[in-house]
Amino acid sequence: MGIYDTLNAQQKKAVLQTDGPVLILAGAGSGKTRVLTHRVAYLIDECNVNPWNIMAITFTNKAAGEMRERVDKIVGFGAESIWVSTFHSSCVRILRRYADRLGYGNNFTIYDTDDSKSLMKDICKKYQLETTTLKLRGIMGSISKCKDNLVTTNEYALNTQNDFNKVRISKAYTEYQNALKKNNAMDFDDLIFNTVELFKKNPDVLEYYQDRFRYIMVDEYQDTNNAQFEFIRLLADKYRNLCVVGDDDQSIYRFRGANIRNILDFEKVYPDATVIKLEQNYRSTQQILDAANAVIGNNYGRKEKALWTEEKDGEKVHLRQFDTAYDEAEFIASDIGKLKRSGKLSYSDTAVLYRTNAQSRLIEERFVHEGIPYDIVGGTNFYSRREIKDLLAYLKTIDNGRDDIAVKRIINVPKRGIGATTLEYVQNYADERQISFFDALCEADQIMAVSRSASKLKDFVTMIRAFRTKQKSYSLEELLKDVIDITGYMDFLKTLDDDDDSGDNDRAANVDELISKIAAYEESDEVEEPTLSGFLEEVALVADIDRIGEDNEKVLLMTLHSAKGLEFEHVYLAGMEENVFPSYMTLQTEDSDPEGIEEERRLAYVGITRAKRNLTLTAAKRRMVRGETWFNQLSRFVKEIPGEYLDREKPEFDKPAFLFDDGDSIDEYEGVEDTYGTSGRYSDEDDSYRSSGRYGNGDSYGKSGGYSGIGVKSSYQNKNFGSDNGASQLSNSYKIKAKPAPKKPRAVPQSKPYIATAAKTHVKGSLAGISKGMPMKTAKPEYETGDRVSHIKYGIGTVTSLEEGPRDYKVTVNFDDCGQKIMYAAFAKLKKM
């Protein structure tokens, strides 16, 4: 049977067990994607299952894409009719057909986290729901939890037991859902929740999909939440051919509602389940696996398993500890550079992983310095960047006036002299009449209270209507460029970050990328009828990880979370320090939530097992976090790795981090009694601190204005500190934190010049170089810098610069009447005088 012979015994068992519930516990790197794809092939080729009856759910679009590709290769025929998609996109697909059964329009829009937040903000304001203890974040969190657990607004309302906060949350939940419905919108959680609701209330719909998906496979099952579980359970209920694949040791999304019990209790829900463990690892060396096993072994309540490999040759795991995060970043960059030069490393097979997005900046700077090409995953998702959201909000407004959030976002962007008060009146008018915000704007004349601003509102409406008219004859790309041009959006961006121009460049480049993206969408073969709504939908569900291409010769920088499911020859885990990883937040809540630390450990496990051959752990003794200097001890996860698996350059690494070595650039360090018998402060002669932050006046830190760095134990109180100093609350002797003194920040040696260059080649978070098939370019305009030109709206001016963009020329004109404007040449339709 050919292709199945390459599988090991356990893998083969997993492939051949096609019927009934199956739980595959697949350790990291144990070839689970291979198993899944072979299983699909087996179902089709050997069991005569119609591809149409197979559904495979993955976590990210990228994973879905990869699975689809591999299935296509191995199946050959009919592969395209298999549903391979994420939970969210599956649900969208179903809801697009049946949302009307729930009282939504089938063309509902999808709100991202930002959109939901602004909607909720309005609601909280309207009903005065926020208190000192109950903030927006908490309300949103509670509601999200409700949806994850399939608790409806009514059910929640019945269970408030007159608890003060619960009553408020209940009100917020109810109003929020009402508002969503009115806006014909759903948030991420709703997509799953509503699909389950749809299935429960409409047996005919459920049965249709049950009959359709006779064989269901779910990847990354350990990260499903209760609603997702219910979605799957309902679908699989008729034929019970449900195969879930996961690894409880890699469950890292609890904060998002993932319920590790879904995988741990699978056998309780399906007592007849076949359980198969895949423990042979085909990815990493024994040394790396030993380290991973040693770390994860400290967790309780896991399904016992031990990864092993036949790959015995390998280096030890490298450990390097540095004085500062700068040194750490410098090492990573230079080490990668060195290995690359000696031919031992390829950029595309190398990743730097860290706990928080904020850690990327320093590393990024050093990469630029060393000339190492890189790409950053995550941070602010391309589609959550301000400039992109603004432009998309214009497109949404043009597409569908019912989306109040989009309209409000852009009504005064760029500034049109329409302020908060005016908007409030308009909103009240809309509320009274139960009409949309945009419809209210159309009747601005009727709203007495805004009579003074009525003309501005009318101008806005007229502009949007003009776009709608143009939409009929324009391509999407033309429409977007026209929006940018008419609104003077590039101009507005210029005013945004005037302190330094690098951010500005990024933003402009991101706008270029959006144009490329919309053009690529229009020209894509996969879309038969490109529409504005289609584009907006496609864009709504992309995760940042989805855009990584394989072929790029670039080092990837990303969080540990983003790295799940990926593998690299060389992996650097940066910031292996207490309070960084495990995170400060987790350690703070350790008593009330002991499971937090277990999840962090799983995250460490995920990180370590990303490496195939070469793993380097790095840590810094001190680093700047949100304007404070933190002194952290080496991460407990490093200490959990037995010394014999480690190659460490500094044998004294595990002494308390704040005992500085002789070479350290600290002039004075006084010991004070505490857990470690020390703590101290620095003299202010020391200039090695690149502190910044707003500590404009040193009074609260003591007269000396000196540096107060302390090692703290729970009972330690330092009177020189403001009472809000987090240090006094620290309960674990690992934690050492200090505040910087007012000090002239030492010029950071890298900085601007090459950051600016970097923006051109590696646009952070943009799609630079990723969208394929950039089509033909607009011809060079007839005019040049210095020429006098005329514009239909702005009149006559002088061209001050003509810059070549990826798809079009960007022309800057200094108009005699309205000053400088930046626009796209193809759209400005400038006439040379």
Add this chain to the structure above:
DNA sequence: AAAGCAAGCTTTTTT
């Protein structure tokens, strides 16, 4: 009534 500026507060992770 809107825009501009300074102070204050914060997030760890994301479909």
Add this chain to the structure above:
DNA sequence: AGCTTGCTTT
């Protein structure tokens, strides 16, 4: 460091 909020200015 970045974003929101509140206050002052126009």
